[in-house]
Amino acid sequence: MAEQSGFEPRKLPSSSSTASSFDHDDYKPGAPLVRRYSISAASALAQSERTTLRSATTFLFGQLAREDYLELRQEASELHEYSNAKLERVTRYLGVLANKTRKLDQFALETEARISPLINEKRRFFNDLSTAKGNIKIYCRARPLFEDEGSSIVEYPDDYNIRVNTGDDALSNPKKDFKLDRVYGPHVGQAELFRDVQPLVQSALDGYKICIWTNQLRKDTTNGRI
Structure with missing residues (x-):
């Protein structure tokens, strides 16, 4: 039987023993097989290169x-x-x-x-x-008429007079003129009105007492309303 590298050969019984005298029960195997490993020079070199790298x-x-x-x-x-x-x-x-x-x-x-x-x-x-x-000034401002109010009975000759048609045919001149400090027709806007009352506002801001009193004239009763 040829030997294999890395293994110990198993020792057989002596050749002097006959087959008849060989007892299976009396057979005792030798030491267990031992694998012998060895590191080659190439493996050691590769390991060294990896460590260096x-x-x-x-x-x-x-x-x-x-x-x-x-x-x-x-x-x-x-x-x-x-x-x-x-x-x-x-x-x-x-x-x-x-x-x-x-x-x-x-x-x-x-x-x-x-x-x-x-x-x-x-x-x-x-x-x-x-x-x-x-100290006392009287201004008159007229608003535009609504469509259902008909024609106006007030005329505005200038900025200081108004002419009211009384409708009294018994009079020779049913129209009466009134002179005021300022008259504002329906076409006058808020800016123009404020320019005239601005001095009063300035006096109030300066600490002086002033009064602006407004009155609305109603067509149906001709009574004033504040």
């Missing part, structure tokens, strides 16, 4: 990481310096603006102190002028 890769990654870290650190330092320079510039500019604002506030206070007496005097003159023109 792993070490080189780790070193290369470490170098790249260090270079990236140094580059980022340099960029962060430059950005920090740039931000500090900008912040210092903005701070100086805000200081200049604050100084100008203080000067403007001081100038405004001084100007107000100088013109305050003039404003009070102007208010007094304005109120005296309004009083000289007349």
Whole structure:
């Protein structure tokens, strides 16, 4: 029987023993088979190359990481310096603006102190002028007629007179004229009306007492209504 590499050969009984004297029950096997492993030189070389490659890769990654870290650190330092320079510039500019604002506030206070007496005097003159023109003024404003109201019995010769048709045929002249401080026809808007009452509003804002009393004339009863 040929030997196989890596295995111990099994020892058989001596050749002097006869087949008749061989007893199956008396047979005792030898030591168990043992596998003998061996690492060849090629395997050891491959393992060494893998270890070297792993070490080189780790070193290369470490170098790249260090270079990236140094580059980022340099960029962060430059950005920090740039931000500090900008912040210092903005701070100086805000200081200049604050100084100008203080000067403007001081100038405004001084100007107000100088013109305050003039404003009070102007208010007094304005109120005296309004009083000289007349404390009581009578204005008349006519609204446009609705379609179901028929024709108007009021005429507007000018801005200070109105002419009312009384409808009394017994009179030689059934139309009567009334002179007022101001007459506003149906075509006059709110802006023109406010221009005439604005002096009264200004006097009220200046602290003087004024009164605007309105009365609506009803066609059916000819009675006034506030």
